[in-house]
Amino acid sequence: MINPFASSTNPPNAPEEERVFDKGRPGTFAASLSHWDHPRTALGVRIMADHAVEHGYSREAVLASTGLSPEELDSSVTLVDARQEITATRNFLTLMKNRPGLGLEVGRKFHLTTYGQLGFALLSSPRTVDMTHTALRLLGLTFAFSTVTAEITPDGRYATRFSGDGVPEDVRQFLIERDLAATVTTHNELFAGDSTSVPLLSVRSQFAGVAGHPLFDVPVEFGAADTAIVFEREYLTQALPQACAETAQECISLCERILSERLDRRGAAAAVRARLLRLGGRDDGIVGAAQALHMTDRTLRRKLTAEGTSYRRIVDDVRAAVARELLEVDQLTATETAHRLGFGDLSSFLRAQRRWEQTVPGFRRD
Template sequence: MSTPPRLTFVNRQGERHARKLSLFGLRALIEEMQCQGVTARAVLSGTGVLSKDFDDDASLITRDQRLAIYRNAQRLAKRSDVALLAGARQRISDFGIYGYALASSRTLGDALDLSFRHLRQAGPVLQITSRVEDGVIKLRSHDPESLGDLLPFVAEFWRSSNLTFLSRVLERPFPSLRMLLPYPAPPHWRAYGRTFNCPIEFEAEAMEWHFAESIWQLPLPNANPAAAKVCQRFCEQVLSEQPQGSELTDSIRAALVNRPGRFARIDDIAAHLGMSLRTLNRRLASEGLSYQSIIDDVRKTLAVEYLERTTLSVEHICERVGFSDPSNFRKAFKKWTGRSPSDFRDADLR
């Protein structure tokens, strides 16, 4: 039985201004908002995204644009559970060729494996990794606090959308085991149970979605090997046209963001990746990189996110990005951006 890779996907938050995310899934949000009396124009206002962009499967937007759409919807919605309701509207066609590729796969495991390889096309805004423990697949979303007060909306829409989509692929409810969410129960918390049909743990220490490894073998009712192959080739083509880091550097970044502020030694990373220290250093050198340069980049991207998306003090951010001395953090941040942390945050607020 094939099982999911430990690393599924890393959406590097430092590349917030690169057009890497698709519009897939957002049509359902627009439709739900319209049902609540809010126009598409209002939801897209100030985001730089136009209604006509939804007619092109190849349209790409930035992470900031997707978050701006979420923020508009959260602000304008007439109901607090709008994200759950919007996610429940998802259709296979809302995910374009990516959706058809998954639906025509032979088994749910094949579909999930394909989704892990092409997760960027589904538009996630957080790093996502997976692991298998005691027969349970655990999907983890990393650094959720970087989303600030938008986190519950993003979590509700992302999980409701994916659960609805997978249920349509299966043509029966997707069997979730447990959901862990690192924020307090919202006013509409009872709707979580109805939507996800599994135990929900609010104020958890991590943000995870658990389901049984055994579902990997479930056959899909619309399996079509020929159609799946055509759709998968198209997905590969679209993904190959999008800029991204190498598999090695993405794997290292994922391992580092698992525990921000306490970065592993390079020999531990090599062991985690199943290679010798010498091999890891040689492969990094071939890409013109060093382990320290990757750590510095992760520190920089996390620091920028904390400054822009949270109200954490500079001292707390310093600890979270692995500096023991705030003065050293300020010097490093100025070297990275040309501004002090406080100047950077003040400029972002203006």
């Protein structure tokens, strides 16, 4: 059964060559599974608002039409949804004239402490590879809008890639480059700002930009084929200076509980999605889901309709995400993936894939 927040189904105690390097073959070894449309603390919006204040604008101007007050940005218990942050981002970009490099500027202000308990989990990870798995497994506790994958490249480097599937086009560059800069900052702070300990080789952005925006002395290559950070491969097995496996595990357990509680508070759709992920994408029908959520199937349908979705749409979204992980990360065959997802036969799975290409944003068959 797939953990809903796991970056890979490989067990933590698997041999390193299987868990990290896939027996020496290039390819993806970890990937985020959670969708960007999740609740998050108000810190991401606050960082944008305060950046605007530094340039002569007001918090209120950034918060227009979000339903948030300036005071709520300073509360540790305030949760915002992704749509509110997107609205604030649009306001922010309008105020700041959406100038090149703005996402990189703001992303540098996201520190390890910005992520709360997750920051401590990353800081206390034994090695860089453990930190990477934890970060992608618990990406729903960050402010990321990117779909993130970690891989060994064909030329033997370690790369983290960022894509903006489903992110509105008018805010995509800012949010993806914000994630890019925040990730580089995280790596730097894991080593207390000692950039010599981080073998950063290149930083690429698929978007247009101008020179003069280096991230820790590494120039950003704009207009690249993808958005990615590339390190020396050996960096994956580098021990982190503040490693403590026991502390890391305690923090991870707490983070999982926090993330689960946030998803459950989102409403019926989030509860259905979280349950399907816990089941590894296996669907026992809306009646089974309703019983697990202590309501009738008629009530569940009504709640999902009120939230603008349907049970079938959620099932397709979750199954498509899990299928991608099984096929790309765990490198299962189509037949094995069909079985894991509960399809009766391979042809049913292939028909579902063709449907997902039309209905699930960002899904494609390779």
